Amino acid sequence: MLKLIQAPNLFLAILWADTLTADGIDASVQRQYLGGAAGELPPDQCLPEVWIQHANQEPRARDLLHHLQHLPQHKWFCRCGELVEGGFEQCWSCGALMSGQA
């Protein structure tokens, strides 16, 4: 297991891990809750982290992450009327692809 990156929020951590997994990299989201009350921890101790299983996949994983982090913020209306946010290129409501819209 190798820590790849700390995400600013759980949503992004899951998105990144899912994207890596979809590309064949064994990635998972870990959250560090160390012992003691939350108030005693530095804030960054509670942020989610993306870990990968195999260290030899790190260069590829970092390359993918780099692309993910530099994507323009996608926000688009699907033809079914759903507002899709967060970098998804597929509508979660009807399954249409962003590139498929007019």
Ligand SMILES: [Zn+2]
């Ligand atoms: Zn849709």
